[in-house]
Amino acid sequence: MSGAANDAAPEQVLEGLDEEQRAAASTLTGPLCILAGAGTGKTRAITHRIAYGVRAGVYDPHRVLAVTFTARAAAEMRSRLAGLGAPGVQARTFHASALRQLQYFWPMTIGGQMPQLLDHKVRLLAEAAKRLRLTTDRASLRDYAAEVEWAKVSTLTPEGYLAQAEERDSPAGLDHRGFARLYQAYEDIKEDRGLMDFEDVLLFTAGMLESDERVAAQVRQQYRHFVVDEYQDVSPLQQRLLDLWLGGRQELCVVGDAAQTIYSFTGAVPDYLLSFRRRYPEAEVVKLIRDYRSTPEVVKLANVLLADRRPGGPTPWPTPLQLISQRERGPVPEITQHADDDAEAAWIAQKVAELADSGTPLSEIAVLYRTNGQSQAFEQALAAAGISYQLRGSERFFSRPEVREAIAALRTSSLVAEESAELVPEQVRGVLSSIGFTRQAPTSTGAVRERWESLAALVSLAEQLNTERESAFTMREFLAELEERSAAQHAPTVEGVTLASLHSAKGLEWEAVFLAGLCEGLMPISFAQSQRELDEERRLFYVGITRAKTHLFLSSAAARHPGGRGRRKSSRFLIPLRKELGLQAPAQKIAPGGGGLSVNAAARKRRAAVCAGCGTPLTVGTQIKRRRCEDCPPRYDEQLFEHLREWRRGYAKELEIPAFMVFGDATLEAIAEHRPSTDEQLLEISGIGAKKLESHGEQLKAALHAYRSG
Incomplete structure (x- = not known):
């Protein structure tokens, strides 16, 4: 946002908010609890609150810490704050915030080399089980890892676990005493090898703040105002760390909805949200109940x-x-x-x-x-x-082995690719074909299909960015986009x-x-x-x-x-x-x-989706829309297609939306092939339904008429 925008009246940032959002955004001091139902615009409310506080001079943006539960949510919040004129605000996950503090203060408080972060617990748990002569399989090890995480976010040591786990089901059939021994063996191996897991990041940071008043004072001097999103999902360990950050101060805004607590198996408890008024009797409570996402039904x-x-x-x-x-x-x-x-x-x-x-x-x-x-x-x-289709699991997109392999291959080929006359999507397809990508989706399911979907997502992203960018789109820019998305865990949207x-x-x-x-x-x-x-x-x-x-x-x-x-x-x-x-x-x-x-x-119903040129069955959505495979030449009027692409670019710019949200390339190709002139003929084109016709039909027909007239 420009400096002129930053100099505008602070109240301007509140424009467009509904009554409840405005009440939340304009309450800048003291404890505040925002109860926000699904689809009620909670992120909009809290980002406008922070931006309003910055513009009004109440907040120093560098002394505000907004905590979320996913890296993607944090990235979205930072992006919104930058657009509202508050780019200096820190928006991070609990773990990212704690790790940053731990890395900074470790040399002066502990000294020596900080433990290396462990990505997965399963390997060490398997070794610990072997030491104890326990028979395990992959499913059991996953259950043990989940139980270790629950114990640690509940601030339970192996000894404390036995006293608190009586009402819990035994993990993978292992009695609680046996699991406590496994838990202790895992901790011993981790310490011997200079490793720490994600829960240790929070535990070590909390311990550092509790034991060293100089560190605690410096952190509290740095951060004066706190915002915690998804507060119904905090664990006892996260609440302990938050209390240490606050140090008895009350400049805290929490946002949550007890009706969306679904992670209790990981240690999340809604009690802190529900008891917020008891902890802070003078707290303001604002309820967001206007749902902007879903229909009344x-x-x-x-x-x-x-x-x-x-x-x-x-x-x-x-x-x-x-x-x-x-x-x-x-x-x-x-x-x-x-x-x-x-x-x-x-x-x-x-x-x-x-x-x-x-x-x-x-x-x-x-x-x-x-x-x-x-x-x-x-x-x-x-x-x-x-x-x-695409499978969405617990594994992050950019952490998948095939995605890491694909990005490495794209980097290796980038120098040669920059000299190529091919468009970036064609370059990406060519590189990924060397590691197994095919133009047609495999008919099998499971791991083979998942690998193909991951590679297809990268190809689809290249096509989307190439369509959106008005200037020449290069492989270097594509790799930069992938790096930025990887840091924010912003997985590409696949047309599936x-x-x-x-x-x-x-x-x-x-x-x-x-x-x-x-x-x-x-x-x-x-x-x-x-x-x-x-x-x-x-x-x-x-x-x-x-x-x-x-x-x-x-x-x-x-x-x-x-x-x-x-x-x-x-x-x-x-x-x-x-x-x-x-x-x-x-x-x-x-x-x-x-x-x-x-x-x-x-x-049988869908087998009509075959290539009109060679009769090959089609399985990829864009190929189905085009009614041709990638190996067959296009049958549409290429001049008309380019005319429609130019019209779409300008039209989308007027609407301030990405070009592909108007019509995809496959739909424009079908239009350029069949040259529809009536609403009935337009509705026969794949990718044009009643809603699309109502929104863009008249403008599209005008573009077709202009081409015929010219």
Whole structure:
């Protein structure tokens, strides 16, 4: 932002905020608690609050620390603050903030070489188990790692773990005493080798602040004002560190929603959010309840789900926020029941195809489920239907081996690539083909498909950036973009349906969301027995519902396999939704031949997606839109195509949106080939649905008329 903008009246930064957001943003001092429901613009409120404080002279931007829970959220916050005229504010995760302080103060407080950061616990835990002669497998080691993390963020030593773990299930069948021995052996190996894990970063920093008053004073001098996002997810260890940073001061703003606490298995507790007024009796509390993300129909579902859990009993249930949608009405959510998992997956693939045909980008569609093991059926159904998809797991995109390998290959080839006359997307495809990328998606699923999707995401990003940049786009610029995105863990958006677990979908949103496998044993999960555990499952379902902007589909299957007895019951959480929302139709059981498509039938329907030139089956979304494979020459009018690209560039600039959000290149190619002139003909073009036609149809027809007239 320019200096002139910074000199403007501070109140200008509050323009455009709703009443509650403005109340939050204009409360600059003292403890403040912002209770923010899903989709209510909490990031907007807190970034405007910080920017307002900076412009008003209340905050020194270099003495403000905003803490988030993901590197991507921190990067987004920094970007927004820079745009609002507060570029000096530190926005980091708890771990990044602590690691920075630890690296700075270690030489003067501890001395010597700081321990090296350990990426994964599993290898050391396997060695510790071997020392104790424990038989382990990969699944057990993952459970042990999760239990170590829970113990450490709960500030429990191996000795303290035994006293506190009585009510917890034994990890991977190992009794608590045996796990305490394993935990101690892991700590011994780590210390002997000069290593520390991510929890140690917080523990060491907290210990340093507690033991050395000079360090604590210097940190408190540096940071005067604190903002903590997703406060419902803080662990006891993070709260301990936050208290040490504050040092008894009250310049703290926390933002959270108890209804979105879904990480208790990692040590997160909503108690600190719920008891904030008890800790700070003079604190201001602002509630954000205007939902700007979802339609009234989706919001009503979310409200009803939470309201069905009545307060009372030994397990507390705070009164949830009642969200009020600010959007126009949309389609009624659908609740369906299917004969088996394959039939459910095939029905979802059919609905995805219908959404895509009506103009919803595949990247704006998600299929969410309770456990990662459920993804296989959806992978197979989408692959059989010729629909691109991407798996979103717990592993960060830029940490995947194939992504690191691809970036290394691109760097190696960059010097030669700069001298090439090829466009960057072609260069990227050429380099990645040397490490296994193919123009057509593999028909298999699992690791092979995941590797291909990762490489395809990099190719897609190159195509997107090449379209958006008006000037010549170089390989060096592409590598710089990858480096920046890697630092912020900003994974590229792939033109494919997202398959993800409900936990990994937190913080994301899509135009259309399918919540699948909603049967007892999966939602709620079978091992959720206590009221506290069932409450968390309800909140997890709530998070899933509130990811949807417009279209929401809730489905279950009566049997696991085709021909099964069909004894599975739909989730208990669906009962109030059917009863109280007044849906147009009750739960619909779609049996084979009864309106749904089996996997094979879905495949037959989509087999029409073949190359018009050579007849090769098409599986990649852009190829399906073009109706040709990459090896066949284009059949469109290239001059018209370039005319349309030039029109799109100028039109998108007027709308202040990326060019690809108007129409993709594949859609422009189809237009340049078929030369539609009426609305009916435009709707026959893949990538143009009713919404696209309404938004951009008249301007597109004018561009076509101008080309014909010229």
